[in-house]
Amino acid sequence: MDLDKLLETSDSCIHDEPPACTSCCPVHMDVIAFVGEMEKGDFDKAYKVMEKRVPFARIIGSICDHPCEKVCVRSDSGGTVKISELEKAAVSYGFSPPKNTIPLSKSKGRVAVIGGGISGMTAAFELDKKGYQVTLYEKSDRLGGRIWDYEGIALKKEVIEEEIAALVKQGIKTELNTLINKKRLEELAGEYDAVYLGTGVWEEELKIHPETFQVGDTSVFAGGKLANNNDSVIFSASSGRRAAASVDRYVKKISLSASREREGSFETPLKYETEGIEPVEAIGKASDIYSEDEAIGEAGRCLKCRCRKCIESCSHLTRFNISPKSYMRQINQNERIILGTHYANKMINSCTMCGLCREECFKGISMKAVIKETRESMVRRGKMPVSDHDFALKDMKFSNSKYFSMVRNQGEKAEYLFYPGCQLPASYPEYIGKIYKYLVSNMSGGAGIYLGCCGAPADWAGRQDLMQENIEIIKKTWEDTGRPVFILACSSCCSVFEKYLPEIAFVSLWEIFARKGLPQNNRISGKRVLSVHDACATRHNKEIHDSIRRIATLSGYEIQELKYSKEKTKCCGYGGLVYFANREQSADFVKHRIEESDNDLLVYCAMCKDLLAEGGKRTFHILDLIFAEDMERAALRKMPTLSERHGNRAQVKIGLLREIWGEEPDMDYEKQRDFKLIIPENVRQQMEDRYILSEDMAEVIDSSRKSGERFFNPQENSCLARLRLDNVTYWVKYEEKDEKILVKSVYSHRMEIVEE
Amino acid sequence: MNEDKNYNMPWLCDKCKRELVLKKVKVRYLEGNFEVDLPKCPECNMVFIDEEMAVGKMLEVEKELEGK
Numbered sequence: 001m002d003l004d005k006l007l008e009t010s011d012s013c014i015h016d017e018p019p020a021c022t023s024c025c026p027v028h029m030d031v032i033a034f035v036g037e038m039e040k041g042d043f044d045k046a047y048k049v050m051e052k053r054v055p056f057a058r059i060i061g062s063i064c065d066h067p068c069e070k071v072c073v074r075s076d077s078g079g080t081v082k083i084s085e086l087e088k089a090a091v092s093y094g095f096s097p098p099k100n101t102i103p104l105s106k107s108k109g110r111v112a113v114i115g116g117g118i119s120g121m122t123a124a125f126e127l128d129k130k131g132y133q134v135t136l137y138e139k140s141d142r143l144g145g146r147i148w149d150y151e152g153i154a155l156k157k158e159v160i161e162e163e164i165a166a167l168v169k170q171g172i173k174t175e176l177n178t179l180i181n182k183k184r185l186e187e188l189a190g191e192y193d194a195v196y197l198g199t200g201v202w203e204e205e206l207k208i209h210p211e212t213f214q215v216g217d218t219s220v221f222a223g224g225k226l227a228n229n230n231d232s233v234i235f236s237a238s239s240g241r242r243a244a245a246s247v248d249r250y251v252k253k254i255s256l257s258a259s260r261e262r263e264g265s266f267e268t269p270l271k272y273e274t275e276g277i278e279p280v281e282a283i284g285k286a287s288d289i290y291s292e293d294e295a296i297g298e299a300g301r302c303l304k305c306r307c308r309k310c311i312e313s314c315s316h317l318t319r320f321n322i323s324p325k326s327y328m329r330q331i332n333q334n335e336r337i338i339l340g341t342h343y344a345n346k347m348i349n350s351c352t353m354c355g356l357c358r359e360e361c362f363k364g365i366s367m368k369a370v371i372k373e374t375r376e377s378m379v380r381r382g383k384m385p386v387s388d389h390d391f392a393l394k395d396m397k398f399s400n401s402k403y404f405s406m407v408r409n410q411g412e413k414a415e416y417l418f419y420p421g422c423q424l425p426a427s428y429p430e431y432i433g434k435i436y437k438y439l440v441s442n443m444s445g446g447a448g449i450y451l452g453c454c455g456a457p458a459d460w461a462g463r464q465d466l467m468q469e470n471i472e473i474i475k476k477t478w479e480d481t482g483r484p485v486f487i488l489a490c491s492s493c494c495s496v497f498e499k500y501l502p503e504i505a506f507v508s509l510w511e512i513f514a515r516k517g518l519p520q521n522n523r524i525s526g527k528r529v530l531s532v533h534d535a536c537a538t539r540h541n542k543e544i545h546d547s548i549r550r551i552a553t554l555s556g557y558e559i560q561e562l563k564y565s566k567e568k569t570k571c572c573g574y575g576g577l578v579y580f581a582n583r584e585q586s587a588d589f590v591k592h593r594i595e596e597s598d599n600d601l602l603v604y605c606a607m608c609k610d611l612l613a614e615g616g617k618r619t620f621h622i623l624d625l626i627f628a629e630d631m632e633r634a635a636l637r638k639m640p641t642l643s644e645r646h647g648n649r650a651q652v653k654i655g656l657l658r659e660i661w662g663e664e665p666d667m668d669y670e671k672q673r674d675f676k677l678i679i680p681e682n683v684r685q686q687m688e689d690r691y692i693l694s695e696d697m698a699e700v701i702d703s704s705r706k707s708g709e710r711f712f713n714p715q716e717n718s719c720l721a722r723l724r725l726d727n728v729t730y731w732v733k734y735e736e737k738d739e740k741i742l743v744k745s746v747y748s749h750r751m752e753i754v755e756e
Numbered sequence: 757m758n759e760d761k762n763y764n765m766p767w768l769c770d771k772c773k774r775e776l777v778l779k780k781v782k783v784r785y786l787e788g789n790f791e792v793d794l795p796k797c798p799e800c801n802m803v804f805i806d807e808e809m810a811v812g813k814m815l816e817v818e819k820e821l822e823g824k
Contacts, residue, residue, distance in 0.1 A: 341824060386822060690811070709770075709800075711769060711770055711804055713766045731807070749814045749818065754781065754784065756782070
C-alpha cells in the first residue's frame with residue numbers, strides 16, 4: 001500500500017484546518033476556544049485563551065480592529081459574530097494580572113527597538129521573553145504611541161499605564177525623549193546584534209521583506225505601519241512579533257524564511273457548509289460593553305466552524321468519532337506495525353464502504369477507496385483478522401456451489417440472462433420464479449437464468465484472489481451463453497459488474513419493470529406515502545433511482561424523498577460486511593436511518609430490507625409492491641436466519657429446475673438424517689449471533705452419534721459433541737429423545753485443541 | 757486429594773465411560789501456541805471445552821492473536 005499517497009490524502013482533509021476568523025487574524029487568536037469558554041460563562045478562561053495569542057491582551061483586546069469579523073461565516077445568517085465585543089467583555093470580566101515570572105538571564109544578545117508604539121512594544125516584549133537584552137528608544141516622553149489615542153474612549157488611563165509599567169518591570173531598558181534618525185540608526189546597528197524599527201514613519205523608503213521584515217540584508221528589521229502601510233492595530237502587533245522571531249533567527253544565524261508558511265493572516269482551506277444554518281440575529285448591547293449574559297448569548301451564535309460533514313452523515317465515523325484525516329493516520333500506523341497489536345483493524349472492518357463520505361467531502365476524499373486498498377493490503381500481508389469475514393466468504397462459496405449456482409437458457413440461446421444475485425433469492429425465494437416467468441414473457445429475444453454470487457463479499461473483504469477467480473467464472477459463463485445482456489436485481493451486483501466486468505452489458509430489473517409495465521395490478525387504493533432508501537452500491541445510477549420511483553408511482557404510492565437519498569443515500573449497515581465484523585456498528589446504521597423519517601421505507605436491495613425490518617422499521621422491497629399478496633405482512637417481514645438463507649437459495653434452484661426445466665436436481669442439500677432437530681428460540685438466536693448454521697450443527701450431532709465421540713452428563717441427560725469443520729470447531733449440547741434431538745446450546749471456537 | 761481429578765465436573769467421556777481429568781493440553785491458533793489445563797478423557801484424550809470458555813477467554817485470545 002502506498003503510504004505516502006495515503007498521508008498526502010490525509011493532509012488534504014480539511015477537518016483540522018482553522019476557521020476563517022482564526023486564519024485571518026494575524027496573531028491567530030483561537031476564536032473557537034475563546035467563544036467556547038465564554039459560552040460556558042467562564043470569562044477567566046476566555047481571557048486566558050485570548051492572552052495566549054494576543055499581545056498586551058488587555059489593551060489590544062479593547063481596541064483591536066477585528067479583521068476576523070469580516071470573514072465570519074455567520075455573516076449571512078443573522079450577522080457576523082461580534083468577536084471584538086466579546087473580547088472587550090473578556091477583558092472586563094476575565095482579566096487577572098499575569099503571575100510574576102522569574103526573569104530569564106538576558107544572555108542571547110542585545111537588540112535595540114526603536115519606537116514605543118504597538119509594534120515596538122510587542123517586539124520588545126517578545127525579544128525580552130526570548131532572552132535578549134532589549135533597549136527601547138522612544139522619541140516622546142512615554143511609551144504607548146497611538147494607544148494613547150484611545151484613552152478615555154476604549155481604554156482607561158490606568159490600564160495603559162499598568163501595562164506599560166509591567167513591560168518596563170520585565171527589565172526592558174527605555175530611552176525616552178530620544179529621536180533616532182538615519183545616521184543614529186546606522187550607529188545602533190553597529191552597537192547591537194540587531195535593530196527593530198517600528199517608528200510608523202521613516203525618512204527614507206525602506207526595502208522591507210514582507211515575510212521576514214528584514215530591511216535589505218542588514219541587521220535591521222522593520223514592522224508596524226512601515227511594513228503594513230495601514231493603521232491596523234492587530235497587524236501592527238503581529239508584525240512586531242514576527243519581526244522579533246526573525247531577529248532571533250538572524251542572531252542565531254538560522255534561515256529567516258524556512259517553515260514560516262502560515263505566519264500572519266492567511267486564507268484557510270477550511271470550507272464550511274452554510275446550507276441549513278438557522279439565522280440568529282446578533283445580540284445587542286444594553287450599554288457600552290456586553291453584560292455577561294449578553295456576551296454568553298453572543299458567543300452562542302458562533303458556529304465553531306469545523307468541517308464535520310462526512311462525520312455527521314456517517315454512522316461509522318460518528319461511532320469512532322474520527323475524521324478522515326486522523327483515520328488515515330491511524331491506518332498508516334496500522335500498516336507500519338511489525339510487532340504488536342493492530343489497533344485499527346476493528347475500525348477498518350467497521351466501514352460499510354458505501355461512499356457517502358466522498359459525496360459529502362469538499363475535497364472529494366473517498367474513505368471507501370482508502371478502506372478497500374487497506375483491506376487488500378491487510379490480506380496480502382496476512383494481517384486480516386480471519387473471523388471478521390470468514391462466515392460471509394463461506395456464504396459466498398455456498399452460493400457458487402452446486403447447492404445454488406446454475407445456468408439455464410430459454411431455448412438454444414437467449415439475448416438476456418437474469419442474474420438475481422445471492423441475497424435476493426435468500427430473502428425472497430418465492431419471487432424469483434415469478435420474476436423469471438415475467439421476463440420470459442416480456443423480453444423478446446428470450447431470457448435465461450444464472451444463479452450465483454457476483455463476488456461482492458470477496459471485494460469487501462479485500463480478497464482480490466477470490467474476486468478475480470469469480471469474475472473469470474462469470475465471464476466464461478457469459479461467453480458460453482453467447483454474450484447475453486445481464487438483467488441484474490441487486491445493486492451490489494450492478495457495482496461489481498460495472499467495475500470488474502465492463503464488457504458485459506447489463507440492465508437493471510427495475511428498469512425493465514418501469515419500462516414494460518408491472519406484471520399484475522397490485523395498485524393500492526387510497527393515498528400511501530413511502531420514502532425511498534436508495535441502495536448505496538448504485539448511488540450514481542440515475543436510471544435505477546428513476547425506475548424505482550416510477551414503479552412506486554405506477555403502484556399508486558407517493559414518494560417523499562429522504563434527506564439522504566439518491567447519490568447521497570446512506571448504507572443500511574450491511575455493506576462492507578460490517579454486519580459480520582461489527583454487529584453493533586451495523587445496528588447504528590440501521591438506527592440512524594430509521595430515525596430519518598416516520599414514513600414506511602421502500603428499498604430495492606434484499607439486505608436493506610432485511611436489516612431495516614429487523615430494526616423494527618416498516619419496509620417494503622420494491623418486489624413487494626409488484627408481487628406481495630399481503631402488504632401488511634410484507635412490511636414487517638423479518639429476515640430469514642442465516643441457515644434459512646442457505647435453504648432458501650437451494651430451494652430456488654430446486655424449484656426452478658423442477659418447474660421450468662423439468663429436471664431433478666443433482667444435489668443432496670437436505671441430507672437424509674436419522675434424527676429430527678428441535679431448535680428452541682434461544683438456541684436459534686445463539687446460532688445467529690455466533691454464525692452457526694443448522695447444517696453444520698446437524699453434521700456435529702450426526703458424526704458424534706456415529707463415532708460415539710461425545711461427552712455425557714447423566715445429571716441433565718445431555719450429550720456434548722464437537723467437530724472441527726474447516727477452520728472452526730463446533731460444539732453442540734443436545735438431548736436425545738427417540739428420533740428427535742433437542743438442541744440445548746451451540747458454540748464454536750477457532751483455536752485448535754491438540755488431542756494427544 | 758487427587759489433583760488430576762476435576763471435581764464438580766458432571767461430564768463423562770461417553771465413549772470410554774471415564775471421568776474427566778485436568779491435564780495440560782496444547783492449543784494453537786495462528787502464531788500462538790499455548791498449554792492450558794483442560795478436562796480431558798484419560799483414555800481417548802478427547803478434550804472438553806465448555807461454552808463459557810469458548811465464548812469467553814478463548815474468543816478473547818483468538819481476537820487478540822488475529823490483531824497481532
